Each structure stands twice: as structure tokens, then as C-alpha cells.
Amino acid sequence: MKNGKTFTSIFIIALVLSLLMFSANQPSASACTLYLGKKIKFDMELSSNVPLFHPTKDSYFYPGSPKITKNLEVINVGDVPFRICMFNAIFYEDVYLATGLQIEIIELGTGKGEKSHLLYNGILNNLGEGVEVNGKRAIPHRKSVTLQISVWMPETAGNEYQGLSMTADIAITVCFPPAHHRGNK
Amino acid sequence: MGINKKILASVFIIGLLAFGLGFGTYSYFNDTETSSGNTFSAGTLDLKVDGQDDGGTVAHYSLSNMKPGDDTGYYKWVLKNDGTLSGKLSVNFSVITNNDNGLTEPELACDTTGGSHPEGELGQYLKPGIHPDDIPDDVKPYVTIIERNDTEGWFIAEVSAEVDTGGTIGWGPKGWTVPSIVISQWQSGPPHPWGTPGLNGFGGKTYTYGTLDPGAEIAFFFKVKLDSNLQIWDGTKWIEVDDNIIQSDSVQFDITFRLEQVTP
Secondary structure: OHHHHHHHHHHHHHHHHHHHHHHHOOOOOEEEEEEOOEEEEEEEEEOOOOOOOOOOOOOOEOOOOOOEEEEEEEEEOOOOOEEEEEEEEEEEEOHHHHHHOEEEEEEOOOOOOOOOEEEEEEEHHHHHHOEEOOOOOOEOOOOEEEEEEEEEOOOOOOHHHOOOEEEEEEEEEEEEOOOOOOOOO | OOHHHHHHHHHHHHHHHHHHHHHHOOOOEEEEEEEEEEEEEEOOOOEEEOOEOOOOOEEEEEEEOOOOOOEOOOEEEEEEEOOOOOEEEEEEEOOOEEEOOOOOHHHHOOOOOOOOOOOOOHHHHEEOOOOHHHOOOOOHHHEEEEEEEOOOOEEEEEEOOOOOOOOOEEEEOOOOOOOOEEEEEOOOOOOOOOOOOHHHHHOOOEEEEEEEOOOOEEEEEEOOEEOOOOEEEOOOOEEEOOHHHHOOOEEEEEEEEEEEEOOO
């Protein structure tokens, strides 16, 4: 009988743990899940729903053109802290243009002497395959982090990019746990 | 083993499997949001010459069958920036090729170059510009000389009305028949030991208009003429030459129009 009780206890513990881990694996734009027995919300929002970049309000790119810089705020509207952990992009139309553009994404400091942190600097096209990054700050509930996104065409770009135009959806992923241990790709 | 123990063992194994399933699919919480519809466009630089695209940016020229006193009249090309970026517009003259095309009997008396290419003389007598003093009196009120170099023998002037200052090159509104920005070369002595450089002096040179904005148009003008009485500078003074020296001569050159990206 004693053995029976032991087995039952182990079974219940294993079942609870497995349920917890299984539910944690369900990504969602508004993820409501169980976290250590408590129902929590893991959710973020972007400050702007309108496209950041457009030639009518910015300018056209050309070799050596100045950086076009936009700020995007990532807001924690969930219950647990997160970090920026990945960028992805999907390109449409003249996708070749993505190979001729550079992008730099900086996590800005909070203005209290905190330094900005470079998350990514490279060819825009690389975002198409996803780029893992190490967000510096764990963003707590109701706080935000500002991403400074700059795009430009290097001087080395050639005539092959003349007149190309593309649209890009840029995805930002935040992750839990907030521990700063994720590696860069 | 009793039935109860078997049941408990089964329950334990099922629990263990369930734990393994949960552990095996463990991953971090994550959330993704997308900034959609960002548009990136590379600009264009597209120079149209007289409405033509590729191939129209080079004009091939051959001047022949000319005689003393001839004036080519203005050649004119309308240049349009049909792109989306501002560009720096310039025109380049290739090396001027002079051909003797053989020696006629009258030419033999004064031309000792043998009559074969490239020893023609026409290029050095074709005048692409005039001296400021030679601007016609009725035209002078409309002409403002903005830069002048007597050593090198050239001036740049602005012309406020559609009047002809004389043989020259320059830029002007596309509706005009003469340039409104005149670049005139008149050199008549040292440092050129052979006197006026003539059209030969244009060989390899580039003349820049400035910035041509998207959609903007400007015309480039060019003409040369021969004096009625050909002269050459001997290092100290002008001397007469036998006009027959240019008989049957011709010159060939290319004019290349170029629109380059403006560097910020």
C-alpha cells in the first residue's frame, strides 16, 4: 500500500510538470498560459501599426545615401518580463533589393545613463532567414524598450539596384526567460 | 506481484511518459509582432537625350566639307533627368581626331604633313568660342561675364535674352535656340605655342552643368566656325596661313552626356 501511494504521488507530480511544460510551448500573440500554477499573460505590442519606412515620407535609397532611421517601441503588456530575442523579415516584389541594403537595430538605453546596445548590423536580406539576438534589458510588465532601426544603401552598391522597390514585413520576437544567456547566431 | 502493484506500475509508467512528453517539447515563452508594409525603394538616375534612352547619351560627330567663313550653327540636345534622384550633369568631348583625307593639289603647296590620318589641320582652325570684345554690340547689354581667365583664354557668361553671342558651347532652356550660359574659349597666344587651340582644345575635356533635379530639362548647345581668313599664332603674333591647308580635312569626335549621382 505504501508503494502504491509513492507511485501515485510520483505520477501526479509528473503529470503536473508535463502539463506545465507542454502549455509553455504554445506561442501566441497573446499567450495566456500556466506559469508555476498561476495563469499569466505573455504579450507584447509595438508602438506603431503603420509602416515605418516609405519612400514618400523618407527618400529613395542610392549608393552612399544617408541612413533612414526610425524608432519603434516594444511594449510589455503581459505579466512577465521579456527580452528581444529574434528578428525576421518577409520580403515582397523586388526582393533582390534586400541584398543591397544594410540594417542596424539598436536597443536604446533608458536615458538614465544606460548605454544603447547594438542588436544587429548587417545585410537586410539576412533577416529573411531569422537572426537571433541578445536583448540587453529584461523588460518588465508595463515597461517598454525602444528599437532604433536604420536602413541605408552602402557606397559599394551598384547600378543593379536602380529602381528596385520592395515591401518588407519585419517581425520582432521577444522571449522568456529574461535571463541573459541566449547566444547570437 | 499483485494486481494492485501491476496497476500502480502501469500508472507510474504512464506518468513517466507524460513527463517525458512535456519535457521533450519544452521551449521558451515567446511572442512575435510584425511591423508590416515597410517599403524600400532605390532611386533611379535616367538621362534622356532628345527623348532617347540608352545609346542616346553619346553623339558621334564628323565635320567635313567646310570652307573658310563657314559656321555650323548651333547643335542642340535636350537633356532630361527622367529618374527619381538628382544628378550632376556633365558633357565630355572625346579626343578630336583630325583626318587629312589625302592632299589636294592646292593643299600640297602648303601642307607638308603628308596627307594621312591623323595629320589634318581642320580641328585647330575651328573656333569654338569668341573673345569678349567680339560679342556683337547689340548683344552686349544682355551678356554678363561671370568668370574670365585671360591667361587660359576663356570666359563664362550669362545671357538674359535669346540672343546669339557668337560661336561657343553652353547650356540653356530647352525652348531656346542659343545658350543662356555661355562657355567660350578664345585663347589667342601663350601658353599655347600654336595659337588658338581651336576645337582641338576641347579634346578630352569635361564641362559640368551642375545639378539636374528629377524631371528637369536643360539643353546643351555647341557650334564651331571657321574664320574667313585663317591665321595661326607663331608664338609672338598672328600670321596668315594658306586657307587651302584645310581642304578635304575632316574631324571626328564624340560628345558624351553623363548624369551622375550627387554625393551627399
